[in-house]
Amino acid sequence: MxxxxxxxxxxxxxxxxxxxxxxxxxxxxxxxxxxxxxxxxxxxxxxxxxxxxxxxxxxxxxxxxxxxxxxxxxxxxxxxxxxxxxxxxxxxxxxxxxxxxxxxxxxxxxxxxxxxxxxxxxxxxxxxxxxxxxxxxxxxxxxxxxxxxxxxAAMDRSLVGYRLPDELRARVDDLVAGGHRFGTPTGDDLVEVVRLAGEDFSPDWARAIRSAVVAGLPLDRIVGAWDPDGTLAGWAMHAAYENVLERFGPFGVRPDRRGTGLGRILLHLTLERMRAAGAHSAWFLWTGERSPAGQLYRSTGFAVTRRFAxxxxxxx
Missing domain, CATH: 3.40.630.30 (Gcn5-related N-acetyltransferase (GNAT))
Structure with a gap:
């Protein structure tokens, strides 16, 4: 040998x-x-x-x-x-x-x-x-x-038959009426998305977002949430890694805005866009199964498909 x-x-x-x-x-x-x-x-x-x-x-x-x-x-x-x-x-x-x-x-x-x-x-x-x-x-x-x-933990969720929950849509309408904004970031907005991802989460997330956009990722693969004062509160996205349509993430909410339901809203708004783009499922490779994020995913219908040590x- x-x-x-x-x-x-x-x-x-x-x-x-x-x-x-x-x-x-x-x-x-x-x-x-x-x-x-x-x-x-x-x-x-x-x-x-x-x-x-x-x-x-x-x-x-x-x-x-x-x-x-x-x-x-x-x-x-x-x-x-x-x-x-x-x-x-x-x-x-x-x-x-x-x-x-x-x-x-x-x-x-x-x-x-x-x-x-x-x-x-x-x-x-x-x-x-x-x-x-x-x-x-x-x-x-x-x-x-x-x-x-x-x-x-890797998790998956079928999007066949998915629809944005009515109560969540009503919650979004209430927040928008109060001055919040949800939607696709502009090119200028990406500066804050990348900063939030890199400083509050992972430098690799910032790199992934930059690389995906430079490689041609449509910006409607990203959903942002902005407070009434215009400050970015969080974002969620899909297709950032290798342009795989059904791969969800990265996804994050500003630390001082956690526990307000924004994460659940961003997750569902992104799943809705994924379904509209033709995705039949949503999946990702890495979360803490017992972390707050893991619990959110479970409550949204995701299930663990593999575990990695x-x-x-x-x-x-």
Missing amino acids: QIRGFRPGDGAALVEAWRRALPLDPMSYPRFRDLVLLDANFDPDGLRIALDGDRLMGAAYAVRRRVAMVGGDLEPGTGWLPFFFVTPDARGVGVGRAVVRSALDWLRNQGAREVFFASYTPNYVLPGLDAEAYPEADALLRDLGFERRSEA VLRAELT
């Missing part, structure tokens, strides 16, 4: 091996190119590939920051393991352990002292490990010293 870094010409074989290894999460070549090869932090040597002659048996992707997410912080002590896999015909002989160790060794040699699976931004494929779907991977990572740090290990 040979383990080496990624080389031009490996992509098609890697994607085909991925499809066989991870049947619940198949990958296309265009997505692999966009999420991995064209990521600003991609280093070919960090994508470790296990080969038996010309046969690709598995891969493990290690990444560290070459471009800061916030300011100039490259988080030099931290690395990420966004994915790894072994094809079914190569399992049981140590390929997975060897290729993951090779990826961890690469991170260690880059100066990383800790590694996370798989909460990498900006281009994570999945938030973490679905242990129910991939128990062998769970066992391997735990044996290599990974420990659970948190859990992300975010794992961490020290690199000693």
Whole structure:
């Protein structure tokens, strides 16, 4: 068995091996190119590939920051393991352990002292490990010293037959009569949307909004809420990630306006727009199942479809 870094010409074989290894999460070549090869932090040597002659048996992707997410912080002590896999015909002989160790060794040699699976931004494929779907991977990572740090819940909701609740429409009418505004942001309004997303929620959300709009996202995929004084109170959107119409988020309400029902209004107004655009469902990959947001989603008809464990290990 040979383990080496990624080389031009490996992509098609890697994607085909991925499809066989991870049947619940198949990958296309265009997505692999966009999420991995064209990521600003991609280093070919960090994508470790296990080969038996010309046969690709598995891969493990290690990444560290070459471009800061916030300011100039490259988080030099931290690395990420966004994915790894072994094809079914190569399992049981140590390929997975060897290729993951090779990826961890690469991170260690880059100066990383800790590694996370798989909460990498900006281009994570999945938030973490679905242990129910991939128990062998769970066992391997735990044996290599990974420990659970948190859990992300993916949720889905059918939009077939969806309609905006009458009481919510009446509530919106009352708020508008009192001076509130709900609707599509203008280009100028995006400055405040991006600021709120980046400062009060996540820098990656701000990046996602900017990137989506620059790539041509129609602004009617975003719903904003403004207080009577013109201050942005919150926003919700869909299709921000990879232009997937049915993917909801990101979504947030200003901290001092939470608990007022604005989040529920923004969620429903966005679901209504999604249905109008032809979406048959709404889904997202990451929320805290027991968080206030998770409870809001459940009360709106979303149900947990998968659970992902975010794992961490020290690199000693």
